[in-house]
Amino acid sequence: MSATRVLPATVVGLILLFLAFPIVVVIVVSFSSATYLTFPPPAFGLKWYEAYFSSADWLRPTWLSLWVAAAVVVLSTLLGTLAALGIARLPRAARIVVAGLVLSPLIVPGIVVAIGIYYAFSRYGLVGSPPGLIAAHTCLAVPFVVTSVSASLAGIDPRLEQAALSLGATPRGTFFQVTLPLIRPGVLVGALFAFITSFDELIVALFISGSGAVTLPRRMWDDLRFQIDPTIAAVSTLTIVLTVVLMAAAHLLRKRAEAQVTRMAKT
Amino acid sequence: MPYLLAAPLIVFMLAFYALPVVAMLMRSVSDPVWTVANYAALPDDAVFLKTFANTFYTSLIVTVASLLLGYPVALALVRAPRWAPLILVLIMLPFWTSVLVRSYAWMVLLGRHGILNEALMAAGLLERPMRILNTPLATQIAMSHILLPYMILPIANALRQIDPSLLRAASGLGSPPWRTFLQVTLPLSMPGVAAGVLLVFVLALGFYITPAMVGGPREITISMLIAQRVDQLDWAYAATLSAVLLATALVLIGAFYRLPGVGNAFRMNAR
Numbered sequence: 028m029s030a031t032r033v034l035p036a037t038v039v040g041l042i043l044l045f046l047a048f049p050i051v052v053v054i055v056v057s058f059s060s061a062t063y064l065t066f067p068p069p070a071f072g073l074k075w076y077e078a079y080f081s082s083a084d085w086l087r088p089t090w091l092s093l094w095v096a097a098a099v100v101v102l103s104t105l106l107g108t109l110a111a112l113g114i115a116r117l118p119r120a121a122r123i124v125v126a127g128l129v130l131s132p133l134i135v136p137g138i139v140v141a142i143g144i145y146y147a148f149s150r151y152g153l154v155g156s157p158p159g160l161i162a163a164h165t166c167l168a169v170p171f172v173v174t175s176v177s178a179s180l181a182g183i184d185p186r187l188e189q190a191a192l193s194l195g196a197t198p199r200g201t202f203f204q205v206t207l208p209l210i211r212p213g214v215l216v217g218a219l220f221a222f223i224t225s226f227d228e229l230i231v232a233l234f235i236s237g238s239g240a241v242t243l244p245r246r247m248w249d250d251l252r253f254q255i256d257p258t259i260a261a262v263s264t265l266t267i268v269l270t271v272v273l274m275a276a277a278h279l280l281r282k283r284a285e286a287q288v289t290r291m292a293k294t
Numbered sequence: 295m296p297y298l299l300a301a302p303l304i305v306f307m308l309a310f311y312a313l314p315v316v317a318m319l320m321r322s323v324s325d326p327v328w329t330v331a332n333y334a335a336l337p338d339d340a341v342f343l344k345t346f347a348n349t350f351y352t353s354l355i356v357t358v359a360s361l362l363l364g365y366p367v368a369l370a371l372v373r374a375p376r377w378a379p380l381i382l383v384l385i386m387l388p389f390w391t392s393v394l395v396r397s398y399a400w401m402v403l404l405g406r407h408g409i410l411n412e413a414l415m416a417a418g419l420l421e422r423p424m425r426i427l428n429t430p431l432a433t434q435i436a437m438s439h440i441l442l443p444y445m446i447l448p449i450a451n452a453l454r455q456i457d458p459s460l461l462r463a464a465s466g467l468g469s470p471p472w473r474t475f476l477q478v479t480l481p482l483s484m485p486g487v488a489a490g491v492l493l494v495f496v497l498a499l500g501f502y503i504t505p506a507m508v509g510g511p512r513e514i515t516i517s518m519l520i521a522q523r524v525d526q527l528d529w530a531y532a533a534t535l536s537a538v539l540l541a542t543a544l545v546l547i548g549a550f551y552r553l554p555g556v557g558n559a560f561r562m563n564a565r
Contacts, residue, residue, distance in 0.1 A: 052403060
């Protein structure tokens with residue numbers, strides 16, 4: 028290989044190392060047997076995973092985060108899918124206004140959303156309670172459901188719905204037997220995004236989880252202020268595995284749905 | 295019927311998101327009486343000016359660093375199909391990891407007894423550990439790392455859309471590779487570059503978790519100043535800063551949204 032090929036390859040390799048190395052370090056450190064952070068670890072073990080799985084202080088926030096995220100998935104998928112179906116049929120001006128509201132959490136800086144929610148929720152009595160977290164996280168997660176379902180809807184050939192209706196299917200039957208199966212991958216991708224959005228969310232939780240609804244990211248944040256012991260590395264590794272698996276699933280689902288749309292367009 | 299389908303979500307988001315944010319922002323003009331005094335005071339507010347300047351400066355450094363680091367990776371992703379799956383995995387692995395965990399990773403790397411210091415001392419390049427964690431440099435490194443995928447993906451998208459026959463035509467006409475790059479590839483990838491730059495800059499402006507975890511105690515960002523003032527229950531000031539931060543982000547997006555490729559990238563990469 029000539030120098031003109033080796034040099035760029037080395038540069039790209041180093042940048043990719045910069046991208047991946049920090050994550051790899053966290054994963055490696057989590058399997059350390061040392062009582063403090065060193066790299067590379069002197070020996071490997073599951074000590075920090077044992078510390079995590081035997082601590083109620085860690086498991087309680089984990090369960091809370093999991094079931095809050097599950098509730099957010101249900102709420103945001105339901106509200107978001109219905110809204111996406113509505114938005115697609117709205118007149119142009121109304122569509123822009125509604126989509127603007129629904130998608131705005133993607134653009135408004137996190138701290139602004141967080142303190143706005145904190146400001147109002149302390150008046151609603153929703154601070155320090157799981158329902159407050161679920162309501163707030165649903166608003167943050169719903170844009171992903173709406174964009175994902177809308178993309179699926181845009182890929183549907185309108186003639187399929189027309190054909191069903193003209194062959195005597197009721198609007199209800201058309202929705203459940205034609206539209207819904209076609210947008211199912213989009214709904215699933217949106218649901219996966221919604222889960223991760225809630226499960227990883229920290230800024231809103233910092234303000235509204237109080238002492239009564241401490242989520243896993245909030246617990247990690249509190250812990251990091253005092254120490255950076257390898258238990259956090261173990262927790263981080265577990266969350267990395269969870270989110271990477273779910274995101275990879277979403278990625279593959281979306282690829283498959285796109286392939287399906289192109290296939291339909293060709294036939 | 296369409297309105298009925300969208301209504302539940304609209305009501306939900308108004309109640310739990312939009313009205314709360316608007317009510318909070320209103321405190322900037324209604325506290326204690328209707329006034330614009332809070333905004334009028336900002337140009338003479340040394341803390342605000344310093345924090346705002348620091349936030350802009352940090353965002354600028356992070357954007358430039360992401361562009362310089364991101365462009366070669368985007369190019370490799372599109373031009374080296376054999377390596378593309380591996381490159382994509384190495385980009386997505388950190389991208390799909392939460393900001394909190396990635397910031398923690400940089401604490402582990404950059405700390406006083408962190409891996410970087412230990413390695414440099416073991417190699418004999420340093421005698422005493424240098425202070426990187428809790429400095430602006432740590433914020434810039436960690437934020438560039440976190441935002442890099444937002445730069446790579448839109449640029450790769452733009453590069454992918456370049457017609458390969460243009461490149462063949464250029465080299466067929468005797469253009470050396472560097473010249474083809476400068477005169478064909480680079481100009482045609484500009485929509486992706488614009489989208490990535492806007493995305494990274496706007497996201498960087500609002501960063502809170504990373505600078506709070508790895509940054510310096512004195513070089514704070516607008517988001518950190520807002521959080522401090524909320525802790526002191528100074529809602530009028532926090533609301534004023536929030537309005538300024540939000541307006542800055544909206545103006546930037548509004549100004550560049552019409553550029554080709556920007557709007558699309560924003561919708562695609564909003565996560």
